[in-house]
Amino acid sequence: MALLMKDLLNLNLSDKTEKIIAEYIWVGGSGMDMRSKARTLSGPVSDPSKLPKWNYDGSSTGQAPGEDSEVILYPQAIFKDPFRRGNNILVMCDCYTPAGEPIPTNKRHNAAKIFNNSAVAPEETWFGIEQEYTLLQRDVNWPLGWPIGGYPGPQGPYYCAIGAENAFGRDIVDAHYKACIYAGVNISGINGEVMPGQWEFQVGPSVGISAGDELWIARYLLERITEISGVVLSLDPKPIPGDWNGAGAHTNYSTKTMRAPGGYEEIKKAIVKLSKKHKEHIEAYGEGNDRRLTGHHETADINTFKAGVADRGASIRIGRDTEKDGKGYFEDRRPSSNMDPYVVTSMIAATTLL
Amino acid sequence: MSLIDELRNLDLESITNKSIADYIWIGLEMELRNKSRTLDGPITDPKQLPKWNYDGSSTGQAPGNDSEVILCPQAIFKDPFRKGNNILVMCDTYTPSGEPLPTNKRFNASKIFSHPDVFKEEPMYGLEQEFTLLQKDVNWPLGWPLGGFPGPQGPYYCGTGADKAFGRNIVDAHYKACLYAGIDISGTNGEVMPGQWEFQVGPTIGISASDQLWMARYILERITELEGVILTFDPKPIPGDWNGAGCHTNFSTKSMRSEGGYDVIKNAIEKLGLRHKEHIVEYGTGNERRLTGRHETADIINAFSWGVANRGASVRVGRDTEKKGRGYFEDRRPASNMDPYMVTSMIAETSILWKP
Secondary structure, three states: OOOOHHHHHOOOOOOOOOOEEEEEEEEOOOOOOEEEEEEEEOOOOOOHHHOOOEEEEHHHOOOOOHHHOEEEEEEEEEEEOOOOOOOOEEEEEEEEOOOOOEOOOOOHHHHHHHHHOOOOHHHOOEEEEEEEEEEEEOOOOOEOOOOOOOOOOOOOOOOOEOOOOOOOOHHHHHHHHHHHHHHOOOEEEEEEOOOOOEEEEEEEEEEOHHHHHHHHHHHHHHHHHHHHHOEEEEOOOOOOOOOOOOOEEEEEEEOHHHHOOOHHHHHHHHHHHHHHOHHHHHHHOOOOHHHHOOOOOOOOOOOOOOEEEOOOOOOEEEOHHHHHHOOOOEEEOOOEOOOOHHHHHHHHHHHHHO | OOHHHHHHOOOOOOOOOOEEEEEEEEOOOOOEEEEEEEEOOOOOOHHHOOOEEEEHHHOOOOOHHHOEEEEEEEEEEEOOOOOOOOEEEEEEEEOOOOOEOOOOOHHHHHHHHHOHHHHOOOOEEEEEEEEEEEEOOOOOEOOOOOOOOOOOOOOOOOOOOOOOOOOHHHHHHHHHHHHHHOOOEEEEEEOOOOOEEEEEEEEEEOOHHHHHHHHHHHHHHHHHHHHOEEEEOOOOOOOOOOOOOEEEEEEEOHHHHOOOHHHHHHHHHHHHHHOHHHHHHOOOOOHHHOOOOOOOOOOOOOOOOEEEOOOOOOEEEOHHHHHHOOOOEEEOOOEOOOOHHHHHHHHHHHHHHOOO
């Protein structure tokens, strides 16, 4: 009987060989595109520092000139591979010149320095990132479930909804949820979003730099899964203009002090510090965010800094529980879906702690 | 099995202690909403589940500047979609200060069922949920020709064959999924109108009957979503000579089930007759299009009637019950889109607590 593709993809190699496959993953030249390639290792590895550095052709990703094209990959975090399973792994890497300098698109390097800073590390900065995203039909790039040449009924029925007329693409969302748990990504939940064809997953609470590593790997897993489904993943912050919600990456944040009794004072101080650097943060919070932050559709206007309890029209929202308990965390609602989590998480930490 | 299905079916139990909880609640217009969260370990007692909250401004249940609605877990079921240790959680909804939302009918029902006079009577329910399946995008019943009608009613009730039974795979998948979940699903049948089906939940005591019916509705709509078919609980989906859809509610108390119970039954039915108008108002919107006096219904507005084996009456008593002198009765008035929290608690309140 001829072997099917499925059988080959699912071959269990563990009893045939010690060798494993490691998929090295990095962020490409646009700062948003993800790239990966795989190599064979002689045995299982669980510590990133034991993985070999590697390199790739940076001239093919817009990250190096043709005559000096090698970009070096430094392994930073290991996750289990839900596609290959067994002992095979996914490796989140960042990128350096042969001389050891981080290349310009490498935002992780600087973030790691901030998180290792002696004023930051002891505060155990926690992040919970709410990644929104839109699924598009391939070739036409029109949202999944929307009629070609037209629009679905207006927003209202779709948030957290069920039913074939309300929920488009749940199989992708559910496959992604379990794949992330399998991989070791700290995925804390999912929900259907206000715009039909839009969904959200949350990663966290994660400490320091691992929030960025985990979010990037979760995005990688999502795009591998949409690839299998023949659907296109968009992290554009306002995929459809008009009376349709945009997509954000609200970032929930707390420090050890904020989580301790009396932490609410620290939260208020942190929010004041953030208010003074609104422009700097907004510039780093994602391309095209001005199309999304209009003051409508549960956003605050991009030029306004506003904080409030339970206020989904504010830049910063504090949960009622945090207000009641006098400690907890707050939510920065400004980052767009296409933000770089290394940049956003380290900037929030730097502004509030340094 | 496709690659996506393999991922959805990943067995996580061997890798992690974590489980996924799907929190489910009722929205502004009795539509079901859900979102999921990861828990650190398997949980079987709703009291051990954390409260949660959602954006009520996106469901019309709260304003944008004060948007949090609190979810209180009330009942746990096994998740037939995610399987493993993963769960479905039926919740009800409160303001941050602890008041039930206006759409939260469970809160009041729970008070009635906790009343000592009601509690000791062990009020038992069997709910016959009818529903219609529609083709996506056109919203015309499943199996019906586009732009036309099937042959008249007659062959379809409990029928088999590709020309008579439309959507049985949904019904059968739902049946097993509900049993897996831990719902007291007691049966299914094809209905008189083609594309219409029925399942029954019960016999179940007290508030649990409603928790289970809502969860069965959730599972059904998740399954129709998978199949690309639309689920409707409209009580009269197609006007004219086509049956409507109801949710007949069978009811008994301990006294009714004991020796001499038939007198208790007759007494309860009399009281229901005296409160006909109050009940009908809560028995589902659009019910007047269904309860016409034809198609096995009783005329809604004026006539309250009851009879043994009478499917044209408001309340029907089975021949067995009459013969044995004890048993239960069937309130045939509720529409398929009724809220079981309202209907079950009202029947209990009128039969047991209310004095004319």
